[in-house]
Amino acid sequence: MTEIFDTIVLAFDFTMVRYAMIVGVLIAMCSSLLGVTLVLKRFSFIGDGLSHVAFGAMAIAAAMNLTNNILFVLPVTMVCAVLLLRTGQNSKIKGDAAIAMISVSALATGYLVMNVFATTTNLAGDVCTILFGSTTILTLTNIDVWVSVILSLSVVTVFTMFYHKIFAVTFDEDFATATGNKAKLYNLILAIVIAVVIVLAMRLVGALLITALVIFPAISAMRVFKSFRSVTIWSVIISVKCAAIGMLASIVLETPVGATIVAVNIIVFGLFSFIGLLRRMI
Amino acid sequence: MPQLSCRDVSLGYDGKTIVSGLTFDVNKGDYLCIVGDNGSGKSTLMKTILRLQTPLSGKIETGDGVAPNEIGYLLQQTAAQKDFPATVLEVVLSGLLNRAGMRPFYSKTEKQTANENMETLGISHIAKKCYRELSGGQQQRVLLARALCATRKIILMDEPAAGLDPGASIEMYTLIKNLNDSGVTVIMISHDIIASVKYASHILHIGREKTLFFGTTEDYLKTDIGKLYTHTGGDTV
Ligand SMILES: Nc1ncnc2c1ncn2[C@@H]1O[C@H](COP(=O)(O)OP(=O)(O)OP(=O)(O)O)[C@@H](O)[C@H]1O
Ligand SMILES: [Mg+2]
Numbered sequence: 396m397t398e399i400f401d402t403i404v405l406a407f408d409f410t411m412v413r414y415a416m417i418v419g420v421l422i423a424m425c426s427s428l429l430g431v432t433l434v435l436k437r438f439s440f441i442g443d444g445l446s447h448v449a450f451g452a453m454a455i456a457a458a459m460n461l462t463n464n465i466l467f468v469l470p471v472t473m474v475c476a477v478l479l480l481r482t483g484q485n486s487k488i489k490g491d492a493a494i495a496m497i498s499v500s501a502l503a504t505g506y507l508v509m510n511v512f513a514t515t516t517n518l519a520g521d522v523c524t525i526l527f528g529s530t531t532i533l534t535l536t537n538i539d540v541w542v543s544v545i546l547s548l549s550v551v552t553v554f555t556m557f558y559h560k561i562f563a564v565t566f567d568e569d570f571a572t573a574t575g576n577k578a579k580l581y582n583l584i585l586a587i588v589i590a591v592v593i594v595l596a597m598r599l600v601g602a603l604l605i606t607a608l609v610i611f612p613a614i615s616a617m618r619v620f621k622s623f624r625s626v627t628i629w630s631v632i633i634s635v636k637c638a639a640i641g642m643l644a645s646i647v648l649e650t651p652v653g654a655t656i657v658a659v660n661i662i663v664f665g666l667f668s669f670i671g672l673l674r675r676m677i
Numbered sequence: 678m679p680q681l682s683c684r685d686v687s688l689g690y691d692g693k694t695i696v697s698g699l700t701f702d703v704n705k706g707d708y709l710c711i712v713g714d715n716g717s718g719k720s721t722l723m724k725t726i727l728r729l730q731t732p733l734s735g736k737i738e739t740g741d742g743v744a745p746n747e748i749g750y751l752l753q754q755t756a757a758q759k760d761f762p763a764t765v766l767e768v769v770l771s772g773l774l775n776r777a778g779m780r781p782f783y784s785k786t787e788k789q790t791a792n793e794n795m796e797t798l799g800i801s802h803i804a805k806k807c808y809r810e811l812s813g814g815q816q817q818r819v820l821l822a823r824a825l826c827a828t829r830k831i832i833l834m835d836e837p838a839a840g841l842d843p844g845a846s847i848e849m850y851t852l853i854k855n856l857n858d859s860g861v862t863v864i865m866i867s868h869d870i871i872a873s874v875k876y877a878s879h880i881l882h883i884g885r886e887k888t889l890f891f892g893t894t895e896d897y898l899k900t901d902i903g904k905l906y907t908h909t910g911g912d913t914v
Contacts, residue, residue: 569729
């Protein structure tokens with residue numbers, strides 16, 4: 396037991412680990428804030444599609460040898476987010492197919508580009524990192540940290556400013572539109588924020604696992620809580636705790652960060668489902 | 678000047694006409710019931726009035742101090758709302774969003790309005806309850822309270838008593854009548870012809886592809902179609 400504790404204390408002595416913890420917690424907070432809306436709007440699959448787009452963009456950025464790939468990845472993902480949210484609304488079936496198409500195209504293109512323009516010898520390792528997140532936690536540069544902090548603070552600010560509007564368009568978009576609200580604008584803002592979150596979260600857990608980070612805290616909270624506000628607040632609490640525990644566990648057990656965080660989320664989901672079940676039986 | 682006027686309106690989907698030649702006016706304080714067979718286009722008309730859909734041809738205008746976005750409405754709930762975690766208060770408050778503008782939070786007056794409307798509809802005691810765990814009739818009241826928060830000028834309702842037991846639907850109709858008496862213009866789609874002719878001041882009867890009748894309830898009951906329809910709809914008029 397003390398051994399584990401020592402490992403953690405030792406780890407915190409590294410500035411890098413502290414940075415990683417800060418960034419990880421912030422990302423967890425942002426992704427869970429949006430998760431509630433995405434799940435309730437039946438938009439979970441858009442998050443999944445977007446993460447693949449972000450992978451493709453990342454691969455192209457790597458091939459172009461961009462020093463700061465976020466300047467390329469973020470705008471591309473934003474544009475796709477807006478497009479996907481549009482098609483998702485117009486016609487259900489076509490929207491589904493469009494998302495699947497964009498998502499696999501991005502994956503294939505990304506992998507192709509990485510192969511053709513391979514800059515490193517360890518291609519498989521690079522692909523794995525983008526898909527599943529870094530194997531260790533210690534890979535953040537100073538700029539990374541600042542970018543993450545600023546972006547996540549913006550996400551939280553936007554979410555707070557538009558909280559009631561997001562609720563209204565999530566609960567009943569038609570009613571919001573018919574009674575004179577700019578539902579389209581709020582959807583657009585939502586799409587942009589989703590893109591920011593995806594790009595942010597990609598650094599922590601990798602492209603394939605983002606959806607887990609977005610969705611698990613929300614559905615865990617929904618098992619037990621019954622108002623929009625409590626579900627939102629609790630999914631943030633759950634997400635932040637899972638991320639913190641996951642990161643610490645990954646240091647102690649020397650496991651990949653992203654997968655560990657997701658594993659903790661899965662366990663918590665099981666726990667909350669059980670609590671929800673108990674509540675209903677009593 | 679009427680609050681709502683439809684001039685030679687045709688409705689349909691993807692260019693295919695469902696009903697055409699709809700012409701009618703709704704004045705302040707009216708209680709209009711829209712009746713007709715399944716699939717005659719009543720719900721479509723409602724969506725078009727709400728501008729969720731555009732008419733194939735013709736004109737729908739609002740006037741008499743009513744802006745197009747000052748029409749509240751009450752539809753059957755959508756599937757997505759069935760498992761939505763939200764309290765009654767949260768749902769009712771969301772009707773006030775258009776008043777809040779760019780302000781991120783609701784003001785005291787707005788919360789007061791929400792409370793008053795919940796009071797009117799007798800749902801104050803369940804304000805903190807979860808919307809999805811209410812009965813159908815309670816849910817309808819919550820959505821009506823939300824509509825009243827959005828506007829007190831015109832309310833559109835698509836079968837507000839559908840799925841309610843006889844007692845609850847009489848309560849619902851009485852509530853709506855009280856609202857109408859307090860100055861809210863009511864437009865309601867209903868299959869309950871007996872209740873319609875009892876409460877409504879005007880009737881719009883849509884038939885296959887055209888209007889069969891538009892006028893006051895009194896006149897409706899004198900026409901052949903009115904007599905026939907009220908007769909088959911029930912045995913007492
Ligand atoms: N989204 C849609 N796309 C294409 N056609 C539609 C759509 N919605 C309804 N219709 C068609 O339009 C016609 C009118 O439908 P509408 O829902 O307006 O009828 P209604 O009068 O409300 O019927 P009911 O009494 O059963 O509620 C129907 O024939 C229906 O099949
Ligand atoms: Mg209908």
